[in-house]
Each structure stands twice: as C-alpha cells, then as structure tokens.
Amino acid sequence: MKGSRKVMVAVAALGLVSAAGVAKADVIERWDMSLTSPAQSQQEVAIETGIPYDGFDIFNWVEPGSLVDPNTGTVATDGFMPSGWVKYLVGTTNIFTDLSMTSQNGAMTWKERDTQGPGLSVVTGDDVTGQNCIMSAGWMPESPWGTDIKQCSDPWQSSKRFKMVSYVLDGPVDLTFDVSATGSSDVYRILQKYGNHTGSRVTGFTQELGFMVNGQFVKASPGDGIAYCAKSGAVYDDVAPTPSTVMNQGELDALMAHGLFGAIDKHHTSTGYFNPYVRANFGLLAGETSITTTGLSQVHRDLFGEWLPGDQMKGGFFYDDDGNPYTDNMLTASCDGAFDEEAAMAGAPNAGCDGQWVTYREDYQLHDYDGDGIASEIAPSVGTDVRAPIPVDDATIAAWMADSLWVPGNIDDLANVNINAYISVAGAQNWPTADGNGNASFTIRMTPTFDASVAQAEPGLDDPAAFVVSMDAPTVVVP
Structure with missing residues (x-):
C-alpha cells in the first residue's frame, strides 16, 4: 500500500473525481451517467424471481456482514458482495443511445471484486504523482x-x-x-479495455471527440480545445x-493481451502463448479530434482472421496454479476447431473441442522450474517458425478433465484490446455545451x-466475416 495514500470516501467509484492536489485547470468532474442504468445484480434477480442463486462456491461466497460499502453503507448479505453482484463475476452498467433508455449499443463492465460499479472513475490529481486519468x-x-x-x-x-464493450x-x-x-488546460490519460461483443468480426474502430448537443453528437473541430494528444x-x-x-508503448496503442502474443519485457517474464515474439495489436492513427485504426496485426490475422467477438471465442485448456478458478490461469493448450465452453464444463x-487439442508450448507437462520440488510451472511457448503446434494426446485430455486444476474454457482475451491514449481538455467555456456558469x-x-x-x-474459411461453427446432428431421427 502506498504510504501517502489517503483513505477516502470513494466518490471515484461513483464516477466522480478524486481531487487531491488539483491545479486550477479545466477539470473533468465526473462521468455523466444520465444515459446509463445498472443491470440487475444476481441478488436483485434472486429477490425478484424468488429463486435462490445457485452458483456459489468456496471462492465466490462472501461471508454475510464481512464487507460494508463505504459509499452506501450496504452490508454483504446472503453470500453476495455489498453491491448484490457475485464476487468474481461480471457486473454491468448499461449505456443507452438516448433518453428513451430503450436502445443500447454497448455497456461498461467489470469483474466484481476490487473493481466496482459503475465501472469507470475519473481521477484528477493522483495522490502520489498528481497525474490525471480516466480509469x-x-x-x-x-x-x-x-x-x-x-x-x-x-x-x-x-x-x-x-x-467498455460494443454490442x-x-x-x-x-x-x-x-x-x-476554468480557462486553463489539463491532460488526462485514458486507461481503457475495449471488448468486441457485437457477434460479428471487426476490422477496426474509431474514437471521436465531440459534444452532445440537444441529444445529437456533434464532432469537435480542430481548435475547440478538446483534443487527443501525446503524454x-x-x-x-x-x-x-x-x-x-512512432509513439512509446502505453502512450498511443491498442494491444491484445501479452499472455497471447508478445516477447518478454520489463513487465512480462514469460512469452505470449500464440506468438513469443510479436505483440498483436491494432495500428492507430491519432488526429486532434479522432483516432482510427489501420488494421489488426498480421500475427493475429494469420491465425484467426479479423477480430473475433466474445460469443465466438476459441477454446483453451488452462492450468489453475493457485487453486482459485476465478483468478488468471495459465493457457496450456488450445482447440484447433470449434469449441463449446458450456459443453466442456458439463x-x-x-x-x-470438435477438433484436435494442440499446444504452442514446448510441451504440455508441468515442470519444477523454480526448484521448490513441486511441478507447477508450464513450458514456454515456441514460435511457429521453429515448430508447428503439437497435438495433445487423448489420455492427457482425459486426465485434465478429471483434475479440477485443469479448466477448459474460452480464451476470452481474444475479444479484448487495451487502449492507451491521452486527451487535452481546454477552452471548455467556449464549447457548445458550456452553460455560462x-x-x-x-x-x-x-x-x-x-x-x-x-x-x-480465418485459415480454412472463405468468407472473412464467417466463423468456424460446429453443428451437432441429433442422435435420434424424429419420424
């Protein structure tokens, strides 16, 4: 814990601003949530339907009375977090297109634990560095x-x-x-994860700065004062x-998870599963009022084609090295074919997997690399320029299925990119949304x-928009 940090009433968790040491400048005060509403939590659904939630286990059950929300005073009850969400599961704030609140193109999501609803906060004047960010x-x-x-x-x-996810x-x-x-300027870092939940392949995305005027988006013009900028x-x-x-990593980029693609660096002590050399990303072009993509990197396209949505994920076999299935597990093998997570868990x-399980690692055994006498580490990845992925034999798959530390599931991070950018906030008194006060x-x-x-x-498909789909024929023909 940082020694200088203050224990504060968590207004940031409500989309408000943490304002320790704020300089006099145009300040982002809060996320305007007038076009949002929280989705029903699992506890709210259980109360409304009268059907008890049946997904608790030893990891996600919260002891009643053990946690209190400092903002609302709500106490954890019936195994749920104080918010009513189940620990480690995804919480959602719906984002609507207009005040009718009937149509939505996306949402804000978070994994309920230290991350909390509504999913986004604004920090002005970080309590250690004084920096600003949207996080x-x-x-x-x-x-x-x-x-x-x-x-x-x-x-x-x-x-x-x-x-934030797009639907x-x-x-x-x-x-x-x-x-x-205030008439002054300030810079905010954007710390964003963006998810493709459109149900479709995506070749790119745009980010635009503008103003909501009479319910309509009006794109900003150069010189308006709201602008994308360098650090x-x-x-x-x-x-x-x-x-x-031409920019530094973390200043302007859209990166896929390093656990899937990438070389060892100062933050990562192991290589990416699918490619140990190159980080998969979307190339970006940043102008004053918009950021556009220049395409998804070839290391991803050669394996999977264009960006996959969250409901068409590839399958993986993960090793649970800490005994908690909800924390990050180590990807050890992948399904070369269509994968059904629900069927796998059943x-x-x-x-x-309706194809062959393979591994991009040196092997699929557990090793005692750290010398502690316990084989609990997995082998590093091997580039496909050195060796093609090797099949995992049926006996190993059967053994993994019988062992609770081996978990089949979707490789969810294939549907996410981490976006880094900065915005300059200035001249707000002259914006079309200024109220004169x-x-x-x-x-x-x-x-x-x-x-x-x-x-x-994707290799093996003719249509760039298509997916590998598994069709299971009925076992009984109905006359």
Whole structure:
C-alpha cells in the first residue's frame, strides 16, 4: 500500500473525481451517467424471481456482514458482495443511445471484486504523482476492501482499466464527461479495455471527440480545445495524424493481451502463448479530434482472421496454479476447431473441442522450474517458425478433465484490446455545451467497424466475416 495514500470516501467509484492536489485547470468532474442504468445484480434477480442463486462456491461466497460499502453503507448479505453482484463475476452498467433508455449499443463492465460499479472513475490529481486519468472504479487489490480508491499510479496489473464493450457493429457508444471550465488546460490519460461483443468480426474502430448537443453528437473541430494528444500535451493533427508506431508503448496503442502474443519485457517474464515474439495489436492513427485504426496485426490475422467477438471465442485448456478458478490461469493448450465452453464444463467428450487439442508450448507437462520440488510451472511457448503446434494426446485430455486444476474454457482475451491514449481538455467555456456558469461537457464516441474490402479470412474459411461453427446432428431421427 502506498504510504501517502489517503483513505477516502470513494466518490471515484461513483464516477466522480478524486481531487487531491488539483491545479486550477479545466477539470473533468465526473462521468455523466444520465444515459446509463445498472443491470440487475444476481441478488436483485434472486429477490425478484424468488429463486435462490445457485452458483456459489468456496471462492465466490462472501461471508454475510464481512464487507460494508463505504459509499452506501450496504452490508454483504446472503453470500453476495455489498453491491448484490457475485464476487468474481461480471457486473454491468448499461449505456443507452438516448433518453428513451430503450436502445443500447454497448455497456461498461467489470469483474466484481476490487473493481466496482459503475465501472469507470475519473481521477484528477493522483495522490502520489498528481497525474490525471480516466480509469476503472474501485479499490486497490492489496488494500483492505473499501479503502485506497484506485489511482492512475497504481501498480501494473492492478485492474486499472475501465472496460467498455460494443454490442452493435457500426453502433456508436458514447461516454460523456462533465467538465468544470476554468480557462486553463489539463491532460488526462485514458486507461481503457475495449471488448468486441457485437457477434460479428471487426476490422477496426474509431474514437471521436465531440459534444452532445440537444441529444445529437456533434464532432469537435480542430481548435475547440478538446483534443487527443501525446503524454506531453502536444496535440495531434487531423491533417497529418500521428501513427502509433512512432509513439512509446502505453502512450498511443491498442494491444491484445501479452499472455497471447508478445516477447518478454520489463513487465512480462514469460512469452505470449500464440506468438513469443510479436505483440498483436491494432495500428492507430491519432488526429486532434479522432483516432482510427489501420488494421489488426498480421500475427493475429494469420491465425484467426479479423477480430473475433466474445460469443465466438476459441477454446483453451488452462492450468489453475493457485487453486482459485476465478483468478488468471495459465493457457496450456488450445482447440484447433470449434469449441463449446458450456459443453466442456458439463464434461463433453474431448472437453468440448470438435477438433484436435494442440499446444504452442514446448510441451504440455508441468515442470519444477523454480526448484521448490513441486511441478507447477508450464513450458514456454515456441514460435511457429521453429515448430508447428503439437497435438495433445487423448489420455492427457482425459486426465485434465478429471483434475479440477485443469479448466477448459474460452480464451476470452481474444475479444479484448487495451487502449492507451491521452486527451487535452481546454477552452471548455467556449464549447457548445458550456452553460455560462463554468460548466460544460464533452463526449468520447467509440464505434466498431467492418471493412470487407480489407478483411482477411480465418485459415480454412472463405468468407472473412464467417466463423468456424460446429453443428451437432441429433442422435435420434424424429419420424
């Protein structure tokens, strides 16, 4: 825990601003949630339907009375978190397209634990560095629950990214932020995870800055004061946009999980499962008022084609090295074919894979690499330039299925990218949303796209928009 951190009432968890040491500048005060509503928690569903929740186990059950929400005073009851969500499961804030609250193109989601609803917070004046950011909401994982609200400077891999998902191809998702207009400028880092839940392949996405005027999105113009910028505050140019290839990692990029693609670096002590050399990513072009993609990297397209949605995931076999299935497990093998997670969890033959289980690692055995006398480490990955993936034999699959430490499941991170960017906030008193009393707002619009003219098909498929689909014939023919 950082010694200088204050234990604060967690206004950040409500989308408000943490304002320790705020300088006089145009300040993002909060996420405007007027077009959002929380989805029903599992506890609310159980109360409404009268059907008790039956998914508790020794890991996600919360002892009644053991946790109290510092914002609301709500106490954990009946095994649920104080919020009513089940620990480790996904919570959701629905994001609607207009005030009718009947149509939505996306949502904010989080894994309920140290990350909390509504899923996003704004930090102005980090309590250690003084930096500003838009990030996830909740508490530091290493701190007592409900204390030490999340800050921009929190350690790497402490769940800092807010996660926004898109449900509709070409359907914009808008995040609007309220700003206190002072006439000065400030820079905010965007720490975002973006998920493709459109049900479709995606070749790219756009991020646009603008204003919500009379319920309509109006894109910002150069010079308006709301702008994408470098970490230094230098504003990008719409006419000559800056490619992500010339920027530092973490300043302007859209990266897939390193556990899937990537070489060892200062943050990662092991290589990516599918490619141990190259990080999969979307190339970006950043202008003053928009960021566009230049395509998904070839290391991903050569294996899977264009970006997959969350409901068409590839299957993996994971080793649970800490005995808790809800924490990050180690990907050891993958299904070369269609995969059915529900069938796999129910004990289906071949663990739900209608093809061959293979591994991109040196082997699929457990090793005692750390010399502690316990074989609990998995082998490093091997590049396909060295050796093709090797099949996992049937006896091993059967043994894994009988062992609770081996878990078949979707490789969910194939549907996510981590987006890093910075925005400059200035001149808010002149925005079309300014009210003359020092208040204004701006909007970040995110839109997933599919361009058939540049799309690449997954190997074995002819249509770039198609998926590998498994069709199970009925076992009994009905006359």
